[in-house]
Amino acid sequence: MSANTPEQAEPRTSESNTPEPVRVPGLRLVRLDRTTPEVALLREVLPRQRVAPEQRRFIDEAVHTLPRADDDPARHPFAIVLNDGPLTDRSSAQAACVGFGVIDRVGRLRDLVDDPEHAVQLRAFYVPLEHQGKGIGRAACSAPLLDLLVAAIAPGATQIALCVNDGNDLGERTYRSAGFLPNGRRHDAGEHGMQSVFTRPVETGSHPVPQLPEHR
Numbered sequence: 001m002s003a004n005t006p007e008q009a010e011p012r013t014s015e016s017n018t019p020e021p022v023r024v025p026g027l028r029l030v031r032l033d034r035t036t037p038e039v040a041l042l043r044e045v046l047p048r049q050r051v052a053p054e055q056r057r058f059i060d061e062a063v064h065t066l067p068r069a070d071d072d073p074a075r076h077p078f079a080i081v082l083n084d085g086p087l088t089d090r091s092s093a094q095a096a097c098v099g100f101g102v103i104d105r106v107g108r109l110r111d112l113v114d115d116p117e118h119a120v121q122l123r124a125f126y127v128p129l130e131h132q133g134k135g136i137g138r139a140a141c142s143a144p145l146l147d148l149l150v151a152a153i154a155p156g157a158t159q160i161a162l163c164v165n166d167g168n169d170l171g172e173r174t175y176r177s178a179g180f181l182p183n184g185r186r187h188d189a190g191e192h193g194m195q196s197v198f199t200r201p202v203e204t205g206s207h208p209v210p211q212l213p214e215h216r
């Protein structure tokens with residue numbers, strides 16, 4: 001880990017930190033730590049999804065990260081789903097599943113933020129290559145979608161943190177447009193290289209937080 005200095009952090013301004021809510025009609029985040037027919041279909045198709053070969057240095061795909069999340073009660077995997085109706089079979093799930101991510105309540109938060117008890121980490125987040133560039137990534141990590149998911153998983157969380165690899169310009173652009181800013185910390189991700197830590201507050205606004213029963 002290299003030096004972490006608050007001076008490296010960019011000042012938050014109301015203009016840069018509160019983007020307009022991003023909406024992609026039909027886009028939703030589906031928790032995979034549930035046992036439903038829809039989750040079963042999504043779990044079938046997710047391991048086949050791929051990012052571009054040159055993006056694999058930034059991310060491990062769900063085929064690797066979903067089993068790791070399943071083994072850790074602090075990690076909550078989710079699918080990014082784009083459709084207007086229920087998922088009824090494998091082909092509808094294949095067409096509707098447009099990404100993946102994990103909300104981690106513990107992970108490396110102590111290294112990433114000053115107040116790890118009130119933060120979560122977004123990790124393993126990606127949109128497969130064929131769905132990139134359509135606004136899905138930005139909407140999925142913006143308010144209200146991601147914030148409502150975080151509030152349901154970790155009601156005490158006031159901050160979302162994530163790590164972006166040096167050179168991942170598309171990732172950084174996506175996160176900045178969703179309201180994330182560097183907090184000045186750096187993280188050494190070993191074989192994945194050096195990363196900058198980005199954060200933003202959880203903003204649920206007036207949206208009601210869904211209360212789902214815990215099944216884990």
Ligand SMILES: CC(C)(COP(=O)(O)OP(=O)(O)OC[C@H]1O[C@@H](n2cnc3c(N)ncnc32)[C@H](O)[C@@H]1OP(=O)(O)O)[C@@H](O)C(=O)NCCC(=O)NCCS
Pocket residue numbers: 051052055058059125126127128131132133134135136137138139163164165168170171173174177
């Ligand atoms: C980063 C990622 C999630 C973005 O998802 P996406 O759905 O492609 O992104 P969006 O379409 O919402 O676009 C987000 C921003 O990137 C820009 N963008 C998207 N595709 C682009 C492209 N091919 N070239 C240039 N800019 C592009 C958009 O214009 C937008 O910027 P803006 O909000 O300033 O206008 C996706 O590219 C990805 O999965 N990459 C590989 C894995 C990865 O790096 N994950 C992040 C790990 S930290």
